[in-house]
Amino acid sequence: MELTATKMAPPFRLVAKYFFAAGCFFVVLCAVFALSWQDIHGFYFQPKLLAITHLATLGWITMTIFGALFQLVPVVLEVPLWSARLAEWQFWIYLTGVLGLVIGFWMFLAGSHMDGSAALILIAGYAFIWNMIQTMRRVKKWDVTGYFLAAGLFYFFFTISLGAMLAVNLGHPFLARSHLDYLKIHAHLGLIGWVLMIIMGVALKLIPMFTISHGYSHRYAWAAFVLINLGLLGIIVDNVFFADETFAPLFTTLLALGILAYILQIAMVLRRRLRKALDVAMKHAVLSFTCLFLVLITGITIAMVPTGPEMHDRMTLLYGFLALFGVISSLILGQMYKIMPFLVWLERYAPLAGTTLVPTMKDLVNLPVARMELLLLSLSIVVVAAGILGAVQPLVGVGGFLLFTASLLFGYNVIYAFRK
């Protein structure tokens, strides 16, 4: 009999550990965001904003991506995970590194504390990349998702390598150019190259699977892949070799067209879906892609429309907030309402199916709580965005409180699924 993907997947406890840690990081992130509302303004290069950003990108988002890829790569690409043991070691090294780095940024402990934390993240990150390369080497049939994932890993390597260099540079300056020039490259590599590539690739597989969408081509997805990569690589080369960012408008346009092509692909998938009613997970995806459109507009404005320095800072902060919370967190939260019940179902109920009545996956989610979470999340995005854009700090505070409440509701559903 054919070897099946779930037989290849790593142990439940391993993947659950990554998701549980990511969920905790999300609640802490939202709490810190809500409590720091007075600090969320102005120029982004300040200790608390850097701590919050890394809590989001490393603790919440990347931790989730690790867990999701350990679970999904065997399923999506039909190959077994190369080493579950390496993934186990990676978890503890990474967790220690992230906690160290975030505390390091918050208290600005430049020097050996930051260096050590960055080194741990680097070791864990390289271990992950090695595990994935060894796993993906065995893929026989590459589809568009595979290319998105491979590109994401490529950029992840450079994101963490440059990130570690920047962390060391804070305590022992050695980089030839301004720290902020490299920081810009690091942020683009991380947000677009690593996170966006991975979530776009995974969503291309999961959204049609959950909505039962068939009979469409992937031409927009391929166009998105080419355009986003050209745009991103162009922006990086432009940053490295042309200090005045000569070609920024050209590459930003390519990037924007790529994102637009991706939105068109998802729209096509959703149009061809058989499952008409959008469930709570898919509604999160719609929120995410709406925010992606807003990020696109914000990004184009930053790159092409001349504004004063104060407005530029606000727009940059808005861009970061919408990308981290509106696009990425919304999509992840929605997909978690599918992935968590799936994990629990597979562990607890799959062995009983066929002999007794077992719950379906939607029974493992408290839907009213999930709907309330989506409502609060949507509200918080609007309120915080208005607060940042209008420089009205109390609005950021109110939005932060809504965000934190939404995170608690999500946390409740995590516990609900695992205790069911």
Place this chain on the structure above:
Amino acid sequence: MNIFNKTDLDQAISPPEEKGCEICTPPEEIERQAVLEILKQIIDPELGINVVDLGLVYKVESFENAIHVEMTMTTRGCPMHESIIGAAERALKTYFPTRIADVQLVWEPSWTTARLSPEAQAQLGRY
């Protein structure tokens, strides 16, 4: 709790004379229908629809000492496939304990939405 309604299944596999059927249905067809009835108890946990109405069952063959089923999934690489195949094997084994339940996963021909039963289509919201 056993999920299977034994009365329904007994009716499904009972000889045609008992059901008052005038046209003589071949025994293998009767058994095929019985197997499908059993497989209807296997629900896709994500969609909440049984695998027969989803059109996932491609082939049912009944032998003296074995039952052979070929099934597919709605999407290649569906993470549920091992669980659904296992559930189908366990269900068949429950009803035919003396026979080997051999459920094979196949990807060709690819599943299409045309395979959905009207009930499944209605459940998915097409109508």
